[in-house]
Amino acid sequence: MGATRTPGQELRTLALGSCVALIMMDPKARCIAMVHVVLPESSIDPARSQKKPGHFADTAVPALLGEMKKLGSDNVGKGMIIKLVGGANVMDPNNTFNIGKRNALAIKKALWKFGMGPRAEDIGGRISRSVSVDVDTGKVKITSPGRDGWEL
Amino acid sequence: MAIPPDIKDSIAKVKPLSQSAVRLMSIMADPDHTVAQIAAVVESDPILTGNVLRVVNSPAFGLRAKISTVARAVSYTGGNMVVGLALHLCASGIFNNPLDGYESQRGSLWRHCLFTAIASREIARFSGGKADPEVAYTAGLLHDIGKAVMSAPLGDSARKIVAIADKGEMRDFVAGEAKAVGTDHPEVGEAIAMHWSLPGPLREVIRHHHAPSKAKEEYRTLVYAVHLGDFIAMMSGTGTGADTMLYLLDHDYRNFIDVSAAELEKVILDAGQEYQQVVESMFGSEEEMQ
Structure with a gap:
């Protein structure tokens, strides 16, 4: 989990696999934050969610809002720009291995509680993504080995 | 082939x-x-x-x-x-060289194999005693050795394979390897296993980790354990390179490994934590570990 409002900086997260990067940007306070969500629900390991709230979708959303608030963003609601990246999928009819899909859904559910939703998303597929966010431009750049990079 | x-x-x-x-x-x-x-x-x-x-x-x-x-x-x-x-x-020549054919950086194959080993050992615990967790670990370490030799002949084919697979026109990366080179990393891996005189169960895992139903019956559960461990490593962001996630999960795994969604999530958390500890103890802490 990281956040910044220092001009010239960027936040990066490597090789997401079925994990999802939740990105928040507040154009008014000019700050950004990103967290690497591993699993949908903290109930699987409440002790770990205390130490690493960013690991779980339901605890990651309030934790990331807290990081944004520390940087002066009080923009909870429609003013916050939210993007989701990652959540690569494994096709599994048993639904056991579909963690990428469940991660993305759980983040959206947690965002709805705050009246928010993603403005853009690049999720799913059989693609392991790395992502960087630029604090000055708000540009979200995605790379993946074997492919040309793209922007969201 | x-x-x-x-x-x-x-x-x-x-x-x-x-x-x-x-x-x-x-x-x-x-x-x-x-x-x-x-x-x-x-x-x-x-x-x-x-x-x-x-x-x-x-x-x-x-x-x-x-x-x-x-x-x-x-x-x-x-x-x-x-x-x-x-x-x-x-075998640092196998594990640590950058694998350009997979657009994979120095050390990536080792990291992928290490994560697969830990996850395979944990998954083997859900096999009702049919797959030995310790053997699953060793097999996980070795499952992808074929990639070290396949990298050079693959040349710049990975990009083409990925482009075709992304369009949904290629079954998986193994099929892409076979089309581009005339063999694939499981087959080459098996040949290295023979060259090294590795024991039967390890050879079966290396040969069939992407097609576990084809493994000899006595080792099939072990092969399924590493098949799943491999997916857990890729899902956790620790794949080899361009081929990451471009493989097919064999849905019959549930006949061999009885793991629920919640149990799988615990495996992902625990394996991730152990993997970080091992990597840090071997190489010191690194940027991605912070």
Whole structure:
């Protein structure tokens, strides 16, 4: 989990696999934050969610809002720009291995509680993504080995 | 499929494993092995001894007192980690070279194999005793050795394979390898396993980890365990390179491995944590570990 409002900086997260990067940007306070969500629900390991709230979708959303608030963003609601990246999928009819899909859904559910939703998303597929966010431009750049990079 | 002659030549040139690695693998394959047996092998190998002591005394292990004897060190690291260190030392040409054919950086194959090993061992615990967790670990370490030799003949084919697979016109990366090179990393891996005289169960895993239903019946559960461990590593962001996620999950896994969604999530968390600890104890903390 990281956040910044220092001009010239960027936040990066490597090789997401079925994990999802939740990105928040507040154009008014000019700050950004990103967290690497591993699993949908903290109930699987409440002790770990205390130490690493960013690991779980339901605890990651309030934790990331807290990081944004520390940087002066009080923009909870429609003013916050939210993007989701990652959540690569494994096709599994048993639904056991579909963690990428469940991660993305759980983040959206947690965002709805705050009246928010993603403005853009690049999720799913059989693609392991790395992502960087630029604090000055708000540009979200995605790379993946074997492919040309793209922007969201 | 037959392996093309130039690739056969490369396989013949793969350096043999160290005696320590071979002996450790055979000790670990015996479910009744003892720490003393492992320690005896380590003690006879000064370089391995140095590595085991360095790792157990690294900050990542978090032990307060300095450990100076091999027997105590092995009791802390466990046999799995010793096998990993022995393989990493003697087969560093396999594990650590950048694999340009997979657009994979130096050390990525080792990291992928290490994560797969840990996850496979945890998954084997859900096999009702049919797959030995310790053997699953060693098999996970070795499952992708074929990629080290496949990288050069693949050349710049990975980009084309990925582009076709992304359009949904290629079953998986293994099929892409076969089309581009005339063989694939499981087949090449099996040939390296024969070159190294690896035991039967390890060879079966290397040969069939992307098609576990084709494995010999007696080893099939073990192969399914590593098949799933491989997916867990890729899902956790620790794949090899361009091929990451471009494989098919065999849905019949549930006939061999009885793991629920919640149990799988625990495996992902625990394996991720152990993987970080091992990587930090071997290499120190790194940017991506923070």
